[in-house]
Amino acid sequence: MNDLWDKVKKSATNASQKVAETAAKSANVVAQKATTAGHTVADTAAKSAKTVVGAVSYVGDKVSDIGKSTYDAMCEFAAEKIKSMLRGIDLQSAIDALQKQQEEKGTDVTNLVNFINQLKEFSENGKE
Amino acid sequence: MAKSESIRKVQTIIANAPLAEIRDTAKTINEFIPPPVNLVINIIILIIDLLSKLQPVASSAVGKAADITSDLEKTDQEKARELFDAMFEIAMADGMITDEEKEFLRPRAIAAGIEEDEFELMIINKVNRK
Numbered sequence: 001m002n003d004l005w006d007k008v009k010k011s012a013t014n015a016s017q018k019v020a021e022t023a024a025k026s027a028n029v030v031a032q033k034a035t036t037a038g039h040t041v042a043d044t045a046a047k048s049a050k051t052v053v054g055a056v057s058y059v060g061d062k063v064s065d066i067g068k069s070t071y072d073a074m075c076e077f078a079a080e081k082i083k084s085m086l087r088g089i090d091l092q093s094a095i096d097a098l099q100k101q102q103e104e105k106g107t108d109v110t111n112l113v114n115f116i117n118q119l120k121e122f123s124e125n126g127k128e
Numbered sequence: 129m130a131k132s133e134s135i136r137k138v139q140t141i142i143a144n145a146p147l148a149e150i151r152d153t154a155k156t157i158n159e160f161i162p163p164p165v166n167l168v169i170n171i172i173i174l175i176i177d178l179l180s181k182l183q184p185v186a187s188s189a190v191g192k193a194a195d196i197t198s199d200l201e202k203t204d205q206e207k208a209r210e211l212f213d214a215m216f217e218i219a220m221a222d223g224m225i226t227d228e229e230k231e232f233l234r235p236r237a238i239a240a241g242i243e244e245d246e247f248e249l250m251i252i253n254k255v256n257r258k
Contacts, residue, residue: 070211071185072135075142077232078182078218079134082175085222094168097161105160112153115145116172121137 079122086123091116142179142186151176171222178221185214209240220254 095116098109151173158169202210215236219229230251237247 070207071139071182074182074185074211074214074218075135075138076131077215078178079138081178081218081221081229082138083134084226085171085175089168089171091168093165094172097165098157098169101157101160105157107153107157109153109157111146111150112157112172115141115150115176118137118141118145119172119175122134 082119083122086119089123091120091123138179138182139186142182145179147176147180147183151180174222178218181214181217181221205239205241208236209242212236212240212242216250216254220251223255225251225255 095113098113098116101107102109154169154173154176158166158173161169212233215233219225219233225233234247238244242250
């Protein structure tokens with residue numbers, strides 16, 4: 001009876017070990033496959049991300065270029081308009097009057113006078 | 129003054145000058161300035177207004193990253209219209225338009241999908257309003 005019990009026990013142990021081994025092997029295979037798949041997914045994602053970043057930065061550069069040249073064109077047009085608006089205008093008399101007002105009323109006109117001095121460069125250079 | 133220098137000067141003023149504050153000072157102090165100098169200050173206020181109109185364009189040109197999607201969604205004609213509108217505002221800053229400015233704007237109006245009659249009407253309306 002004891003022998004039979006030993007046999008059953010041994011056989012059960014062997015079976016369990018085989019099941020455990022098979023399970024472990026399967027788990028390894030699954031894990032390996034998952035890792036490989038994970039790497040592939042990660043690689044693809046990284047590649048896609050690089051492509052997207054590249055594309056966005058390319059598009060960004062192009063848009064900035066368009067924006068910059070458009071802005072330059074507007075500023076050039078504005079510069080010409082300012083020159084034409086200042087033609088024949090005596091800016092120095094305005095600066096003198098403002099400084100007089102500053103002395104009398106105490107109003108700070110520094111920024112305004114600086115601005116007019118910058119405009120003077122346009123009108124003076126426009127005369128050349 | 130070279131073309132590039134003019135552009136740089138305008139862009140420097142737009143980027144650095146406290147335009148709103150300068151305009152307030154000019155408006156306030158001009159009440160006490162006798163003619164004809166007060167008329168000069170009025171012209172300076174018009175120039176400040178003109179440059180102020182370019183300030184949002186400047187920030188959009190510099191900070192383009194945020195605008196990529198919206199810019200891509202715009203058609204070429206919509207972009208041409210935006211450019212024309214801004215330039216039209218600049219041209220009409222003093223309520224007058226020279227023949228040279230008009231001829232400069234005409235092809236830009238066509239590119240923006242504005243018909244010849246509509247372009248002429250826009251100018252008449254704007255000049256009359258001023």
